[in-house]
Amino acid sequence: MPSLTSVLGVLDPTSDRAVFRQIADALREAIDKGRFREGDKLPSETELVDHFGVSRMTVRNALSLLQQEGLAVSEHGKGVFVRPRPPVRRLASDRFARRHRDQGKAAFTVEAEAAGSRPEVDNLEVKEERPSPDISARLGSPRKVLARRRRYLLDGRPVEFATSYLPLDLARNTPIAQPNPGPGGIYARLEEMGHRLDHFDEEIRARMPSPAEVRTLQLASGVPVIHLVRTAYDAEGRAVEVCDTVMAADAYVLAYQLPAN
Amino acid sequence: MPSLTSVLGVLDPTSDRAVFRQIADALREAIDKGRFREGDKLPSETELVDHFGVSRMTVRNALSLLQQEGLAVSEHGKGVFVRPRPPVRRLASDRFARRHRDQGKAAFTVEAEAAGSRPEVDNLEVKEERPSPDISARLGSPRKVLARRRRYLLDGRPVEFATSYLPLDLARNTPIAQPNPGPGGIYARLEEMGHRLDHFDEEIRARMPSPAEVRTLQLASGVPVIHLVRTAYDAEGRAVEVCDTVMAADAYVLAYQLPAN
DNA sequence: GATGCATACTCGTATAGACGAGTGGGCAAG
DNA sequence: CTTGCCCACTCGTCTATACGAGTATGCATC
Numbered sequence: 001m002p003s004l005t006s007v008l009g010v011l012d013p014t015s016d017r018a019v020f021r022q023i024a025d026a027l028r029e030a031i032d033k034g035r036f037r038e039g040d041k042l043p044s045e046t047e048l049v050d051h052f053g054v055s056r057m058t059v060r061n062a063l064s065l066l067q068q069e070g071l072a073v074s075e076h077g078k079g080v081f082v083r084p085r086p087p088v089r090r091l092a093s094d095r096f097a098r099r100h101r102d103q104g105k106a107a108f109t110v111e112a113e114a115a116g117s118r119p120e121v122d123n124l125e126v127k128e129e130r131p132s133p134d135i136s137a138r139l140g141s142p143r144k145v146l147a148r149r150r151r152y153l154l155d156g157r158p159v160e161f162a163t164s165y166l167p168l169d170l171a172r173n174t175p176i177a178q179p180n181p182g183p184g185g186i187y188a189r190l191e192e193m194g195h196r197l198d199h200f201d202e203e204i205r206a207r208m209p210s211p212a213e214v215r216t217l218q219l220a221s222g223v224p225v226i227h228l229v230r231t232a233y234d235a236e237g238r239a240v241e242v243c244d245t246v247m248a249a250d251a252y253v254l255a256y257q258l259p260a261n
Numbered sequence: 262m263p264s265l266t267s268v269l270g271v272l273d274p275t276s277d278r279a280v281f282r283q284i285a286d287a288l289r290e291a292i293d294k295g296r297f298r299e300g301d302k303l304p305s306e307t308e309l310v311d312h313f314g315v316s317r318m319t320v321r322n323a324l325s326l327l328q329q330e331g332l333a334v335s336e337h338g339k340g341v342f343v344r345p346r347p348p349v350r351r352l353a354s355d356r357f358a359r360r361h362r363d364q365g366k367a368a369f370t371v372e373a374e375a376a377g378s379r380p381e382v383d384n385l386e387v388k389e390e391r392p393s394p395d396i397s398a399r400l401g402s403p404r405k406v407l408a409r410r411r412r413y414l415l416d417g418r419p420v421e422f423a424t425s426y427l428p429l430d431l432a433r434n435t436p437i438a439q440p441n442p443g444p445g446g447i448y449a450r451l452e453e454m455g456h457r458l459d460h461f462d463e464e465i466r467a468r469m470p471s472p473a474e475v476r477t478l479q480l481a482s483g484v485p486v487i488h489l490v491r492t493a494y495d496a497e498g499r500a501v502e503v504c505d506t507v508m509a510a511d512a513y514v515l516a517y518q519l520p521a522n
Numbered sequence: 523g524a525t526g527c528a529t530a531c532t533c534g535t536a537t538a539g540a541c542g543a544g545t546g547g548g549c550a551a552g
Numbered sequence: 553c554t555t556g557c558c559c560a561c562t563c564g565t566c567t568a569t570a571c572g573a574g575t576a577t578g579c580a581t582c
Contacts (some may be wrong), residue, residue, distance in 0.1 A: 018565060028472075044532065055567045057318075060533085068329055068482065070469040077532050077574030093519050197521035204517070206467035206485045206510035208331040211289075221329065224467045224485035224510070232521075249467035249485070256465070256517050258354050260458035260493075279535065305562065316537045321563085338544030338562050525582070532575070538568090545562070552555075 004043060004051045007035050011052055019054055023062035031071060031082055041079045042072060070222030070250070083220060086251055089115070089159065093256040096200060098191075101184045108152055123151040123161075123216075124179055128168055135165050138231050138242045142167035146177055148186070151216060154251070158217045162245035170195075170240060186241065187232070195234040203229045206249060217248050224249040265304060265312045268296050272313055280315055284323035292332060292343055302340045303333060331483030331511070344481060347512055350376070350420065354517040357461060359452075362445045369413055384412040384422075384477075385440055389429055396426050399492050399503045403428035407438055409447070412477060415512070419478045423506035431456075431501060447502065448493070456495040464490045467510060478509050485510040 008026040011019060030036055043051070048059040063080050066072040074080045094100065095107060112119035131145045139145065145165045152160040164186065166176060175181050175189050182189065191197060205227045209219050217225070226249050232241040269287040272280060291297055304312070309320040324341050327333040335341045355361065356368060373380035392406045400406065406426045413421040425447065427437060436442045437450050452458060466488045470480050478486070487510050493502040 020565075046532085055569095057568090058566060061565085063533095064325075068469065069471070074533065075574090076534065077576085079532060093517065096519070097522055099522075199521050200519045202517045202519065204465065204487075204515040205513075206487050208329065208483050208485065210330070222469050224469065226465075226467050252466075254465040256354065256463045256519075258357070258461045258463065258517075260460050261358055261360075281535075307562085318538090319536060322535085324563095335563065336544090337564065338546085340562060523582105525580100527578105527580080529577085529579100530575100531577095532573100534573075535571085537570080540565100540567080542565075543563085545560100547558105547560085549558085550556090552553105 004047065008043075008051065011054075019052075020058045020061035020065065023048065023052055023054070023059060024065040027062065027066055028069075028071060031066075036082050038082050038084045040082045042081065044079055067221045070220075073220045073222075083222070086157065087115070087117070087154075088253050089154065089251055090253045090255055093254075096187065098197075101188055106185060112154055117154045118156070120153040120156070121150050122153060122158075123149065125149040126177060126179055128172075131165060135242055135244070138229075139165060139167055139239050142169065144168040146171040148176075157251075158248070159251040160245055160247045161213070161216055162243060165242045165244070166240065190232075190234070190240055195238075195240050197240075198233050198235045198237070200233070201231045204254065209246075213246055217246070219248055220250075226252060226254070228254075265308065269304075269312065272315075280313075281319045281322035281326065284309065284313055284315070284320060285326040288323065288327055289330075289332060292327075297343050299343055299345045301343045303342065305340055328482045331481075334481045334483075344483070347418070348376075348378070348415075349514050350415065350512055351514045351516055354515075357448065359458075362449055367446055373415055378415045379417070381414040381417070382411050383414060383419075384410060386410040387438060387440055389433075392426060396503055396505070399490075400426060400428050400500050403430065405429040407432040409437075418512075419509070420512040421506055421508045422474070422477050423504060426503045426505070427501065451493075451495070451501055456499075456501050458501075459494050459496045459498070461494070462492045465515065470507075474507055478507070480509055481511075487513055487515070489515075 007030050011022050015022065017025075027042060036042060042063070045056055045059050045063070048062075049056050052059070063072065063074065067074060071083060072080050073083045089112070100107065106121070108121065109119045126146065126148050128144055129147050131139065131142065135145065136142065146168050148164040148166075150162060151158055152162070166186070170193075171177055174193065176186050187197060206224050207227065209217065209223075209225045213219065213225055219225070226247045228245045228247065230243045230245070231239050232243075234240050268291050272283050276283065278286075288303060297303060303324070306317055306320050306324070309323075310317050313320070324333065324335065328335060332344060333341050334344045350373075361368065367382070369382065370380045387407065387409050389405055390408050392400065392403065396406065397403065407429050409425040409427075411423060412419055413423070427447070431454075432438055435450065435454065437447050442450050448458060467485050468488065470478065470484075470486045474480065474486055480486070487508045489506045489508065491504045491506070492500050493504075495501050
């Protein structure tokens with residue numbers, strides 16, 4: 001059991017760097033060097049107070065910095081821990097290619113099981129509603145849309161929340177309006193209905209989550225979200241679906257392959 | 262000048278929601294409703310202390326929450342302001358297509374000027390070094406690589422920091438090793454040297470910035486970064502370049518177009 | 523053995539006070 | 553008019569203290 005001094009060093013009173021930053025630096029460096037590993041418990045606030053000879057608020061300020069950076073998470077009653085890096089799910093750009101359209105299960109399920117995780121889909125809601133201006137513009141200004149909402153979980157952990165919007169005139173009274181649209185998902189149904197899919201546009205942003213997103217995705221502080229909006233076009237060039245998805249950024253890597261032509 | 266009470270309401274002492282969260286909620290709601298707009302100054306800490314009848318640390322706690330969410334930024338000596346949304350730069354997936362390879366200026370410059378912004382490139386560094394394990398693996402384990410580092414700014418604001426790595430045996434003593442590789446950039450040079458480009462792989466992650474990234478990109482708190490790693494392959498399937506770029510997430514939208522085949 | 527409680531530890535919330543440092547306006551002196 | 557200073561206001565940092573609430577452990581009780 002190495003002493004705290006050997007792991008964290010001491011403050012430099014001559015430095016003009018704020019004390020809480022120096023403490024955060026010391027902890028960050030110790031984490032980077034592997035002195036604390038994923039999931040390890042950091043020294044408690046009291047221990048840090050004693051070690052550095054500062055007040056508790058100063059220590060909390062330092063720990064709060066690390067949490068904002070996504071390096072640490074605190075657990076009430078237990079301690080502050082080095083944030084574990086969850087396994088990431090890799091989304092390849094060809095995941096919606098026709099050849100990958102599994103006739104039995106949803107793509108998410110197949111892929112998660114292949115990776116050894118336990119997939120769940122949850123919060124399913126299908127309803128008709130008036131589109132927001134943004135969705136409306138992307139879909140060619142339909143008066144109403146069918147909205148399909150669902151949340152995806154891996155091993156019990158929520159990782160993604162998605163809503164598909166389809167023009168109501170296209171989706172009403174079809175299997176797409178059912179909670180379970182059947183094998184191959186709504187893209188298979190769209191093609192059966194004569195809307196041969198031509199291409200997808202995807203727009204990607206990253207930002208910090210809203211409080212509502214923190215709740216539904218159970219996000220630790222310091223974890224951003226990836227916001228992906230996909231529009232599907234049929235062979236006539238009509239936008240037939242917009243899928244708006246918000247992903248826990250620490251659970252995903254998006255992969256795209258682009259031709260150099 | 263509406264009263265603070267009409268804009269922010271009052272605390273609910275019966276609620277079990279923490280006071281600083283209630284204050285943050287009030288401010289967030291006021292921002293969402295447009296009572297404070299982009300760039301507007303929020304009430305000062307002292308005003309909030311007086312209005313809500315709480316201590317200053319409680320108010321600071323609330324304001325700090327809003328900053329973590331990316332909704333507000335504080336400026337020492339001036340106040341706390343609703344974070345302005347900078348104009349975003351849209352990166353299309355075909356931006357490296359051969360047909361877009363401008364023979365005069367760099368893609369970044371052309372595009373920025375078209376959008377009415379003032380582009381700058383800065384911090385240019387070209388040196389030979391030993392690759393990190395990750396870069397090494399992507400490039401087929403060369404002993405050494407040529408690294409080209411540069412920072413991009415729009416209207417004086419840093420938005421992106423990128424490093425290109427090329428196997429040294431391929432780049433040494435070529436225009437690619439010069440600070441300015443000439444018209445069309447290094448991709449044009451690679452093709453002239455017989456490495457006809459075939460495709461690119463891009464991997465996208467989002468996370469909170471490291472302290473070093475906060476400095477070089479001058480990031481406000483509550484702004485994540487998009488981390489994009491692009492690998493370029495020539496027609497023989499050899500990886501000829503890896504470009505590692507870190508972007509201020511509030512300055513970018515990435516756009517991809519995918520075939521549905 | 524199972525239950526339940528006391529206790530000691532953890533972090534969460536809040537108060538009150540002090541001083542430092544950046545900003546900007548006003549005023550007085552030149 | 554310009555310069556320079558002072559002052560008021562802003563947020564930044566730090567101390568000291570108090571109590572609440574979640575967690576884990578061990579011990580006493582049943």
